[in-house]
Structures are given as C-alpha cells and as structure tokens.
Amino acid sequence: MTEEHAGPHGYSGDKAALLGRLRRIEGQVRGLQRMVDEDTYCIDVLTQISAATRALQAVAVGLLEDHLAHCVVDAARAGDPSAKVKEASDAIARLVRS
Template identity: 45%
Template sequence: MNHNTDKKTKQPNKQQLLNRLKRIEGQVRGVHSMIENDRYCVDILNQIAAIQAAMNKVSLALTEDHTHHCVSKAIKEGNGEEAIDELMDVLKRMLK
C-alpha cells in the first residue's frame, strides 16, 4: 500500500483544529511547569489525562473530516478499497 506522506489536503476545520492544538500546547507547557515546581503527582496525572482526551478529540475530528472528504472522494473515484485500508491502518495505530 502506498503511504504517501507528501499528500496534501485542505482541512475543512483547520482553524478549529489549530485552536485546539494551541490549547493543548499550553496544557503541555503547564505540565512541564508543574513538574519543574514539584507539584503533586496526581495533579500532574490529571492534567496529562486532560491532554490525552484533548488529543483524542483532535484525532477524532481529523478522522471524521478525512472520512467525509478524502475517503468519500476515493470511493467515488473507484479507489475506495485503498482509502479504507489506509484509514483502518491509521485507526489501528491510534488504538494501540
């Protein structure tokens, strides 16, 4: 299967995704600061859990956009099996 990382696509919800990622960056910086300042482990772990949940939301939003746009287009163009296989491969990696 061709996993071409040079593929480009227009993200339909680009600004929303960028805003979420910016918030996540801030949360990660907060965890860094918490560790530097010897904060309570459970507080740090709770913050990490929030970051993981936020990243899952970004992944889900991208998966939804990809399915509705790229996979749908590939199916219409007769390349559906390859697009579905590619999507399933990435979902398997996400769920490890």
C-alpha cells in the same frame, strides 16, 4: 508528503479551529512542565496528563472523521476507495493502541 496526500485535506475548512485546539493542548503541555518544575503533587500531574491525552485523542478522532467524510468518500466516487479505507483502518489501529 506523497502526491496522493498533496492538496487540500478534509480538515482544510476548519484549519483555524484545529490549530486553536492544538495551541490549547500545547498550553496544557507547557502547564505540565510548570507543574513538574514546581514539584506539584504527582496525582495532580497525572490528572492533567490525562486531560491533555483526551484532548489529543479528540483532535485525532476529528481528523479521522474528516478523512472518512472527504478523502474516503472522494475515493469511493472515483471508483477505488480501498487505499483510503486501508489508511483509515491503519490510523484507527494506531489510535486504539495508544
């Protein structure tokens, strides 16, 4: 972690909720492992993979919203948001490619 990323982040206030969502996604992935182990019909496995992917994307969008609302806004107040905006743009590009 670099110094500019140290300290509380935009999601800090909702950390418990974020961790809960990630734990549910972890459970979904474990369920996928069981499905494969039990030779579940491939379309059913693909459907569950899609659900887990959407859940991860929802977490990512929430984190991005927090970044924009907190980190970028704070940087703008300090007078130079360009680095934080670039970070957000790069993150959006990665999400779009995934």
